[in-house]
Amino acid sequence: xxxxxxxxxxxxxxxxxxxxxxxxxxxxxxxxxxxxxxxxxxxxxxxxxxxxxxxxxxxxxxxxxxxxxxxxxxxxxxxxxxxxxxxxxxxxxxxxxxxxxxxxxxxxxxxxxxxxxxxxxxxxxxxxxxxxxxxxxxxxxxxxxxxxxxxxxxxxxxxxxxxxxxxxxxxxxxxxxxxxxxxxxxxxxxxxxxxxxxxxxxxxxxxxxxxxxxxxxxxxxxxxxxxxxxxxxxxxxxxxxxxxxxxxxxxxxxxxxxxxxxxxxxxxxxxxxxxxxxxxxxxxxxxxxxxxxxxxxxxxxxxxxxx
Numbered sequence: 001x002x003x004x005x006x007x008x009x010x011x012x013x014x015x016x017x018x019x020x021x022x023x024x025x026x027x028x029x030x031x032x033x034x035x036x037x038x039x040x041x042x043x044x045x046x047x048x049x050x051x052x053x054x055x056x057x058x059x060x061x062x063x064x065x066x067x068x069x070x071x072x073x074x075x076x077x078x079x080x081x082x083x084x085x086x087x088x089x090x091x092x093x094x095x096x097x098x099x100x101x102x103x104x105x106x107x108x109x110x111x112x113x114x115x116x117x118x119x120x121x122x123x124x125x126x127x128x129x130x131x132x133x134x135x136x137x138x139x140x141x142x143x144x145x146x147x148x149x150x151x152x153x154x155x156x157x158x159x160x161x162x163x164x165x166x167x168x169x170x171x172x173x174x175x176x177x178x179x180x181x182x183x184x185x186x187x188x189x190x191x192x193x194x195x196x197x198x199x200x201x202x203x204x205x206x207x208x209x210x211x212x213x214x215x216x217x218x219x220x221x222x223x224x225x226x227x228x229x230x231x232x233x234x235x236x237x238x239x240x241x242x243x244x245x246x247x248x249x250x251x252x253x254x255x256x257x258x259x260x261x262x263x264x265x266x267x268x269x270x271x272x273x274x275x276x277x278x279x280x281x282x283x284x285x286x287x288x289x290x291x292x293x294x295x296x297x298x299x300x301x302x303x304x305x306x307x
Contacts, residue, residue: 016205016214019074021231022104025202026072028231029091030057038090060090071105079105096199100233103202118266120147134253134283135271139236141200142210143169143193146266154286155245155253155271156182169193170213174221184242184250194227195234202233236267247289248282 031051035041040056052060058068063083071079071087084105088098118140128136128149135152139145145159145167153159157178159167166172172179173186173193183189201210217224236257243251253271260266273279 016201018104018205023074025231061086096233096235100202137269139267141265174224184244195232199233252279
């Protein structure tokens, strides 16, 4: 397994504005609902705004229109948990969206600075080394790739050969053409990466590294700008990852991810294939090729792994 310090993003002047983030998040969640979705009559054919009107949402949540309007304008410093619960129910927010709303409306004072270096415990590195049946990756805040095992290098490319600041899922997915080819369902992967980055931004709006990352990607990628403006949020979870590997062809892997018990901001992502499947045989071949697989990898620079 490779051991490298956490990637460092260049700090940006300023940070994300929690009030603007709260305003846009509520507006986009309201826009995706129609009156008939929530049991309200639609008396107007020509609605001036997409989705529910503010007064309709306020009615559903049981608050005054003026109160909800102030909240949607970003003035939620003194909003109660009960009101947030009511608004979340009215907007039909899922768990990740509800957590994001709470972070934006009632930000907590962090005990540690937002830009601190994320540490990887020694036993976790050992655990990754022993997981040789499939890729395993330790992912931190901002989608930073903190540590990985040999199979991750064989499947995704040897990140040891990349500059430290490029070992980040958002940078790879949006700025590296080879990753556009690697992910069969690239749009789904891009959606997940941005939605997870949004969740991080809600928890840490004052993180200069995150702000710099968002700023850079917004300038360099139209796809990122479009997805970032949607304000969708998603926690890291599970699902099927379909890949087109340059050496072994199609891979269908099951992704399972787990937050660390002692650091919720670090996630262990594991990938495995169905036993006896063509993908399982492909992983076995990649494992047997060892360093040769990482040299060809996903189009990443040639690797010369050292331990």
